[in-house]
Amino acid sequence: MDEPLRIGLIGAGPWARSVHAPAIAAHPATELVSVWARRPGMAADLAVKHGAAVADSPAELIASVDAVAFAVPPDVQAELAVTAAKAGRHLVLEKPVAATAPDAQRLADAVTGAGVASIVLLTRRYAPEVIEWLATASETGGWATGAATWYGGALLAGPFSNSPWRHKSGGIADVGPHTLDLLDAALGPITDVLAARHGEPDLWHLVLGHENGVTSTASMSLALPLDPGVANVSLYGTGGRLSLPAPTTRTAACYAALLDDLLDMVHSGRRAHRCDVRRGLHLQRLIDDAARLALA
Numbered sequence: 001m002d003e004p005l006r007i008g009l010i011g012a013g014p015w016a017r018s019v020h021a022p023a024i025a026a027h028p029a030t031e032l033v034s035v036w037a038r039r040p041g042m043a044a045d046l047a048v049k050h051g052a053a054v055a056d057s058p059a060e061l062i063a064s065v066d067a068v069a070f071a072v073p074p075d076v077q078a079e080l081a082v083t084a085a086k087a088g089r090h091l092v093l094e095k096p097v098a099a100t101a102p103d104a105q106r107l108a109d110a111v112t113g114a115g116v117a118s119i120v121l122l123t124r125r126y127a128p129e130v131i132e133w134l135a136t137a138s139e140t141g142g143w144a145t146g147a148a149t150w151y152g153g154a155l156l157a158g159p160f161s162n163s164p165w166r167h168k169s170g171g172i173a174d175v176g177p178h179t180l181d182l183l184d185a186a187l188g189p190i191t192d193v194l195a196a197r198h199g200e201p202d203l204w205h206l207v208l209g210h211e212n213g214v215t216s217t218a219s220m221s222l223a224l225p226l227d228p229g230v231a232n233v234s235l236y237g238t239g240g241r242l243s244l245p246a247p248t249t250r251t252a253a254c255y256a257a258l259l260d261d262l263l264d265m266v267h268s269g270r271r272a273h274r275c276d277v278r279r280g281l282h283l284q285r286l287i288d289d290a291a292r293l294a295l296a
Contacts, residue, residue: 101284
């Protein structure tokens with residue numbers, strides 16, 4: 001049998017502890033071999049739990065693995081992921097892939113130049129019910145418009161409420177990639193942010209133009225006291241209405257599917273994926289455009 005893919009994890013916060021580390025450790029063809037975080041104590045706690053080593057620096061971690069998974073703020077990820085790609089390491093990237101489109105472009109260029117595999121954790125894109133929904137949307141066709149709503153209270157309470165980058169950038173940076181990605185995948189490539197408005201509480205409203213002439217809307221907030229939150233996408237057209245099904249696949253299973261896809265890319269030499277770094281770059285450009293319009 002092939003040796004497991006050796007993966008290092010950069011980050012030891014709530015998402016790293018609850019999603020990245022256990023999923024990498026549990027997969028039969030991957031091994032969590034090293035952890036680095038800005039807080040060494042947190043890295044040590046996470047590493048011990050999963051039988052991994054603690055790296056003293058990102059460079060030490062990168063040198064000891066085949067691939068690097070990131071669970072850090074987007075600006076930190078973009079810088080370290082460029083270094084990892086140039087060292088020939090495959091990448092498991094969080095969304096957004098960077099804090100700005102120019103940084104995302106530099107990362108995409110580094111991945112392309114190094115010829116490594118990259119995959120972005122747009123979680124629901126790996127769920128079978130979402131894959132089936134997108135296939136049905138494509139087969140049905142005739143869509144005139146779509147609407148996405150993603151409301152929650154992650155900035156108010158819970159494990160991510162103390163996240164500085166989320167408070168600074170708001171819901172458009174955190175759930176915006178998911179929302180835009182689903183509309184783009186269902187209705188065709190988004191080419192333009194036609195209008196954008198941002199108000200309180202962290203409320204974003206976007207009007208989007210697609211390559212095929214269709215328009216859609218997206219509304220997002222992470223500062224509304226909703227438990228559970230709302231995450232809906234609906235398409236409308238000659239085929240009637242088609243709504244995104246409620247999640248039935250757990251996050252751990254989505255991550256396992258992501259790792260399956262990464263392993264296929266690594267072993268086959270294929271580098272294109274529906275959720276690779278170029279997808280992350282496309283989404284970041286849209287986020288930048290929306291923020292620029294909303295703040296103009």
